[in-house]
Amino acid sequence: MKTLGVGLIGTGYMGKCHALAWNAVKAVFGDVARPRLVHLAEIDAQLAAARATEFGFEKATADWRALIADPDVDVVSVTTPNQFHPEMAIAALEAGKHVWCEKPMAPAYADAERMLAAARASGRVAALGYNYIQNPVMRHIRTLLDEGAIGAVNHIRVEMDEDFMADPEAFFYWKSEGTSGYGALDDFAVHPLSLLWYLFGHVEAVIADMTKPYLDRPLQHGGRRAVENHDAASVLVRLSGGISAVLMANRAAWGRKGRITLQIFGSKGSILYDQERMNEFELYQADGRATEQGFRKVLAAPAHRPYDRFIPAPGHGLGFNDLKIIECHELIRAISGEPASIVTFEDGLRIEKSVHAMAESFHQRRWIEIG
Numbered sequence: 026m027k028t029l030g031v032g033l034i035g036t037g038y039m040g041k042c043h044a045l046a047w048n049a050v051k052a053v054f055g056d057v058a059r060p061r062l063v064h065l066a067e068i069d070a071q072l073a074a075a076r077a078t079e080f081g082f083e084k085a086t087a088d089w090r091a092l093i094a095d096p097d098v099d100v101v102s103v104t105t106p107n108q109f110h111p112e113m114a115i116a117a118l119e120a121g122k123h124v125w126c127e128k129p130m131a132p133a134y135a136d137a138e139r140m141l142a143a144a145r146a147s148g149r150v151a152a153l154g155y156n157y158i159q160n161p162v163m164r165h166i167r168t169l170l171d172e173g174a175i176g177a178v179n180h181i182r183v184e185m186d187e188d189f190m191a192d193p194e195a196f197f198y199w200k201s202e203g204t205s206g207y208g209a210l211d212d213f214a215v216h217p218l219s220l221l222w223y224l225f226g227h228v229e230a231v232i233a234d235m236t237k238p239y240l241d242r243p244l245q246h247g248g249r250r251a252v253e254n255h256d257a258a259s260v261l262v263r264l265s266g267g268i269s270a271v272l273m274a275n276r277a278a279w280g281r282k283g284r285i286t287l288q289i290f291g292s293k294g295s296i297l298y299d300q301e302r303m304n305e306f307e308l309y310q311a312d313g314r315a316t317e318q319g320f321r322k323v324l325a326a327p328a329h330r331p332y333d334r335f336i337p338a339p340g341h342g343l344g345f346n347d348l349k350i351i352e353c354h355e356l357i358r359a360i361s362g363e364p365a366s367i368v369t370f371e372d373g374l375r376i377e378k379s380v381h382a383m384a385e386s387f388h389q390r391r392w393i394e395i396g
């Protein structure tokens with residue numbers, strides 16, 4: 026494959042994460058061409074120029090459409106707030122670029138559908154930023170489930186909690202706007218849903234409750250503004266194959282910093298995982314003598330591929346940004362036509378559908394089947 030020309034729109038939390046991944050993917054994996062960091066867009070020209078220098082991009086612009094029109098750009102990272110994803114991703118696909126768009130696809134389901142239609146029409150690779158499925162530990166958990174290490178799975182609990190919105194006096198910003206989506210559902214629940222999809226397949230039915238811990242928040246320049254979405258959600262989920270699951274998400278949970286916990290219960294054992302301790306998992310197998318039964322902690326190691334591409338020593342640990350490097354590598358493989366583990370717009374739309382069904386079930390106070 027010829028050198029891949031990269032465009033990056035947005036340089037906040039996720040923009041930097043994508044930039045690190047594009048910079049590191051060749052050094053870590055070796056088996057891909059070094060991406061060429063061509064064009065970067067931000068909301069103002071000065072910020073764009075500063076970030077381009079820091080991140081190593083050749084050109085900077087305050088007009089993201091100029092980036093998309095750039096013939097040297099082959100793939101566009103969309104790392105802007107949710108409401109901009111549809112317009113930017115669709116424009117990039119229509120210009121013949123591959124797209125790597127942050128989750129969720131879009132606040133409105135109809136927009137997510139338009140994104141998928143654009144991806145299909147373009148024939149280009151369109152992937153979503155569901156980095157947690159890329160953890161080598163998560164890959165191994167999938168292998169264990171496939172091998173029947175804990176028998177037939179019958180119940181799952183999955184939770185995602187952080188505390189960046191736990192302070193009632195934290196400033197109002199775009200994540201509390203209704204235009205960004207439902208709140209805990211499309212900001213958080215989509216991540217556990219990506220794990221459920223990766224490990225077990227799609228969701229078939231849901232019933233949800235949502236809550237607003239705080240009704241308004243202070244504005245940076247004085248005054249207060251009403252919070253327009255819900256910071257916490259609790260959902261009962263029915264997965265394909267009839268597996269029952271509980272999903273909970275809360276971005277106002279004091280003390281929780283990056284918690285995504287999975288508890289998987291099967292007929293012969295259990296598996297526990299917590300993203301705050303992302304370099305380990307616990308396995309309980311109900312065999313052997315009752316006197317020694319208990320959870321076994323397994324530390325991430327080179328045998329959990331592709332941990333080995335980063336570090337030759339077991340137990341030293343990968344970090345959050347490394348998951349993005351793995352995702353970037355999978356994206357490049359997909360662009361090269363090789364088998365790859367990415368969440369495509371096709372799969373992503375199903376995740377969006379689950380989220381909208383959750384919101385609908387909350388408003389209608391009943392189970393919603395997902396067709």
Ligand SMILES: NC(=O)c1ccc[n+]([C@@H]2O[C@H](COP(=O)([O-])OP(=O)(O)OC[C@H]3O[C@@H](n4cnc5c(N)ncnc54)[C@H](O)[C@@H]3O)[C@@H](O)[C@H]2O)c1
Binds near residue numbers: 037106109155156
């Ligand atoms: N995959 C993950 O683990 C993960 C984690 C956090 C956020 N996200 C997602 O990433 C996206 C961005 O979130 P964030 O936390 O990085 O936000 P952020 O506020 O830190 O960064 C967004 C950036 O986009 C820029 N921007 C806004 N409008 C723009 C425009 N028209 N042109 C160019 N730049 C523009 C902003 O100036 C800002 O720098 C969201 O969709 C969010 O859901 C994903």
